[in-house]
Amino acid sequence: MSAFERDIKAAQPTATDLRNRRWIYVPYDRYTDRTGPLTEQPASDTGVVIVESTAKALRRPYHKKKLVVLISNMRHFAIEQQGKGVSVLYHFSPVSHGQALLELQRELRLPSLTCMTPAERELRLDLSMAQANGLTLDFVKDSTWASTSKDFLDTYGAFTPGKSYVMDRFYRHMRQQTGILMKNAKPVGGQFSFDADNRSPYKGEVCVPATLMFPPDAITQEVIAMVESTYGHHFGSSKNFDLPCTQSDCDALWRFFLDHLLPYFGRFEDAMRDDHLQLFHSKTSVLLNLGRLLALDLIRDVAERAATNQAPLASCEGFIRQLLGWREFMRHLHEQTDGYRRLADYVPQEQNPRPQEHSPNQTKLAAGAYKSAAGHDPFAGATPSALHASLPLPAVYWGVRSGLHCVDTVVAQVIDEGWSHHITRLMVLSNLATLCGFSPRELTDWFWFAYIDAYDWVVETNVLGMATYADGGVTATKPYVSGAAYINRMSNFCGHCQYDPKKSIGLGSCPFTALYWTFLERNQSTLASNFRMQMPYKSLGKKSQEELVQLRRRADETIVHLASFKRPAYSRGSLE
Incomplete structure (x- = not known):
């Protein structure tokens, strides 16, 4: 004992x-x-x-x-x-x-x-x-939230299948409702969002402060030993545990972010680095989702920093948008759709999707695709897949090295920390899954057990929605996918990789680019009419048949390569 x-x-x-x-x-x-x-x-x-x-x-x-x-x-x-x-x-x-x-x-x-x-x-x-x-x-009532169900319903009305739910409307409503970053009923700075100012890559312009660490006390050490004994077969590592577990330590982590990270957070919010994995992110999501920190407290603290010019408005607004906007929006959407179960048989009429077209090798892989628990299991997750993605999630997500430096780096971080920031989740891990056609449900379940801040209301709407477009556009106006160019622009990953981000075919080419073009081609009947996809489809239309054949071959080689490694199995709690 x-x-x-x-x-x-x-x-x-x-x-x-x-x-x-x-x-x-x-x-x-x-x-x-x-x-x-x-x-x-x-x-x-x-x-x-x-x-x-x-x-x-x-x-x-x-x-x-x-x-x-x-x-x-x-x-x-x-x-x-x-x-x-x-x-x-x-x-x-x-x-x-x-x-x-x-x-x-x-x-x-x-x-x-x-x-x-x-x-x-x-x-x-x-x-x-x-x-x-x-x-x-x-x-x-759960008063830890910064909004109520009425706020969501006042913005959109009752949930209706087929309707698009753009977060910006809800965020504007909440800004007006709370008065946060508002003056005389108008947004401070003249606009609600400074997202365009939050997209700079990090190139060492300012020093990244050393991460604040909390060595485990006697109670936490006992928990670590118990976890290794009882749950030793589980995902990830418990080594070097340094997260806050007391209320005073949770508060200290938040003060550290306010004083040392917030001033630079917004500018480098979307940046990715293999030498500074956390950059200027707060890493408070796990504490928010446990109730140790309260969203409105954090929002007010950040708003005060903006009002007193202790941090740039774009940084403060970017952080507040994540909490008052996206976090609240996603949990309401999860509640209104019963965890996307109300979307189970729904396909947007205007998109008229068809089954995903795979090459012969991919079709073979799809035969072993993940099947969600069905029937009477009340805990079974919803399985929307508007793009009919169905391939099993490969072993790279369990730490088997793929040779893709960006993916291997982020997965190694998740295994070590149970965390990575939102852009690596979206534009590396989810991007790869969406481009390849891996099962959105299986990716969702992976995020659920792999991340320390993951709960059903977080992962199901984020992964089935924005990250994979499995909901057919309920939460996002287009799929968030990219080739190598975006990853190269926003990170230093490509400079340390065996693949060339400027080559799309041939020896040494980055698979992300071939996967991107074949994703567009495979889903053309579903996505070509989307107004936000006009430019990439125009570019796709200019490619010769010879280049398209080479792109398909490169993409197919990548998916087969990723599927060639054996995925670890768990003795209990397994998804397999």
Whole structure:
């Protein structure tokens, strides 16, 4: 038994505590006492129930560092609450959260529980199933968000299949609603978005500050040992764990970003480097998604830096757009579409897609493509694929080196850290998958277990939507794909690669460019009418048949090469 288990069990609530306190279930994605039901009565009248569930952790081969940061924050949160006078019922369980709560309630005669509505659909469903079996639990508003469902509905109306949902409309609504970066009902600086100022490659113009690290304390060290023992077969590495797990450390990470990174964040937001993997990104998404940091607090802090000229307006607006715009927009869309399940049989009428056309080798690969769980599994993920992509995700995503320096570098970072910033997620990992025609659902599930900040509401809308265009344009006006030119312009990856980004065919050519042109050709009937795709299709039309044949051959060689490596299998929590 670990020291934490021994100490937490010794402090279990008394019978008087169970009778006289208000009992609040704290989900694994809502570790906060800065908002919600924990703020509504004195600590002496408050009790919290926390469940550490082995069943949940084994559901997927979650990155080891994701499990460490989640469980260690969970344990530290329990200790922090005890220190404030809150009674803590901390329960280790081999079953799901909902089932564990039901068993606890029956065994201890716990009164009805209150729960701030969990962010993750999967947990909400688990708890609802337990309610159907007798668990008495009341959901209350999740006040960690910066917006409400009404904000989304006021912007777009009720969700309608076939309708496009452009984030900019929602972002403008939220700016006006909150008054953030607004003056006299107009945006500060004369425009809502400074995205055009946030696209510079990084070439050493300013020094990148050394990353702030948080060495694991005794509790975190125990969690690391437990993860290696219980979940040693999972994805990624737990070595060199340095993420914040106490509230004070979480706050320190945020202050570090405000003081040292925010001034340069916007300008280099889209830059990629193999020698500065984090650059000026905050790396706070994992803490936001655990509830350790609150979005509106961060937004107001950044707005204050803009108002006092402590950081450029473009940097501040770019960061606020990610939180007040994109993050909130995506979680609403996930809720309104029930995790894209309402899109399952939907195909936009104007696009008239046809089955994806593969070369003979690709067709062979597609025979083993990922199939989502069907039938009565309530946890099965939605599987939209407007471009009919179906090839299995290759072993490169598990760390088998492909020879593509950009891909190998980013995957190595994910294995090591469980994190990479948003442009490497979109324009390297997702770009490769979309161009090759890898299964959007399988890519989504990979992101879900591989990233420390990933939950269903994050990955399903982002990956099935913007990253792969699997939703047919619900969240993006065009597929976000590119050849080697974009990667070469925005990074230093190509300078350290065996492939030449300026060659599209022949020996030493970068596969990304051939994959890009064959992607356009393969999906021409679906995408050619898209007004944002007119220019690339005009360029495609100028290519000779001889060049097209060579491009197809180069792309096909790449996909077959990527498929030639054996993908690791997991003994539990496997997607295979």
